[in-house]
Amino acid sequence: MSKKIFSGVQPTGNLHLGNYLGAIKNFVELNNDLENDCIFCVVDLHAITVKQDPKELKNNIRETVATFVACGINPKKSIIFSQSSVPAHSEGAWLLSCVARMGWLNRMTQFKEKAGKDKEKASIGLFSYPVLMAADILLYDSTHVPVGEDQKQHLELCRDIAQRFNNEYKVDNFFKTPEPLIQKEFSRIMSLKDGTKKMSKSELSxxxxxxxxxxxxxxxxxxxxxxxxxxxxxxxxxxxxxxxxxxxxxxxxxxxxxxxxxxxxxxxxxxxxxxxxxxxxxxxxxxxxxxxxxxxxLMNEKRFLDEILLDGYKKAYEISFLKIKKMHEIIGF
Missing domain, CATH: 1.10.240.10 (Tyrosyl-Transfer RNA Synthetase)
Known part of the structure; x- marks a missing residue:
């Protein structure tokens, strides 16, 4: 049975071995399976929950696309696009935030870790990040989502939001409830300087x-x-x-x-x-x-990378626009 697969990577620059073994290597295998329909999104809206330099962000978006292609993802078989280019993601996040519940978001451990002790100073975007992630996934009727341990809770929330929308508006199976795809025999990649800390670009050394x-x-x-x-x-x-x-x-x-x-x-x-x-x-x-x-x-072939993003945008826009249009009808707009 064919799978509709959605996954995203933040364009934060300096993608490392942990990103490759934890996600991108798996993306390549999913892309190569002829039965899969894959959408790989450069999730730049998620990236701005932390302050970004505008010039660096633009470059990092291209670098993420270059990394996808260099690792073996075929842009002619899979859709590759930037999240911010498709308005349905922002609108979908708002529409879904009206059925999501504060209590659900309060339980998200990743927010607690990232916000630290002073939650009052954390942005609303950091708090509501998982609702945007739910919109990303649900707009494309995704059946499967590759996730690591740190994202499993967010996928469970996505499933809860989908079911809540379906129940509240009495539209059986309008939103599919996606299943997680978890790699077998995968070890979480840790820092080369401290085996108890996750490998991260934010580490100074x-x-x-x-x-x-x-x-x-x-x-x-x-x-x-x-x-x-x-x-x-x-x-x-x-x-x-x-x-x-x-x-x-x-x-x-x-x-x-x-x-x-x-x-x-x-x-x-x-x-x-x-x-x-x-x-x-x-x-x-x-x-x-x-x-x-x-x-x-590839980073010297900016036009080629931009063409991949433009082609991906057109395909993603067409799919997501129809889903948003149906949401409007269901909600009563």
Missing amino acids: DLSRINLTDDKDLIVNKIKKAKTDPLPLPSSLDELRERPEAKNLLGIYSSLLNSTMSKSISEFEGKNFSEFKEKLSEVLAEKMDPISKEIKK
Whole structure:
């Protein structure tokens, strides 16, 4: 059975290995499945919940598209567009916010984490972000959404909003309730400097992450300097519980090779980190260096990237406009 898949990536610049293994690599596999209809959105409206430099944002939108293409997403098979170019996303978010409930949003743990102790100073956009995410998904009758652990709660909220709208306006199945697509055998990618923290572009040290624009030499240098512990590589999964850096590096190796952690552990058990890091650097450079070169090449082809966005906008606008039009009729506008 064919799947209608929607997913988005924020254009925050410096996409890194965590973004690739956690999302984009999976997007490519979904795109390559002939039975899937995929929509990949550059979610720039979500990005402005945090202050952005306008010139950088424009460049980051193009860089996100370049990254999609460089990693192997075919823009002729999938729809690629920027969220802000399609007005239905903003309007849909408002219409859905009138059926969503404050209590539901108050339970969102990601808002609590991002807003910190002083919630009064957080923007309304940061608070209502999950309603916009629901609009993104529901406008396209998406059946499946690739999500990580940190977004599962938002997808549950999306399903609640869809059901509430359907019930309140007595329109059975007008909004589909999408299912999550969760990667199997995927390890969350953590900082190269601290295995207890998620890999992030906001971390001050560039040595904490592998950027998708890093060249081969930089990748090798960063892995060489990655934090480890003094023990040899473990012989079982149980031994990794108290060894976050070993777990992270083995997870990266396994994810790159579409392998299991158990298989990687059996390959390197008892060996020292220098030997393992050499092999990990080799695999990383082989997989990531061509992507880095292609991103840099595409960033010099702005017209090509803008044409992808324009083509995607036309297709996304047509689908979403019809959904909004039907919402107007249902609501009584």
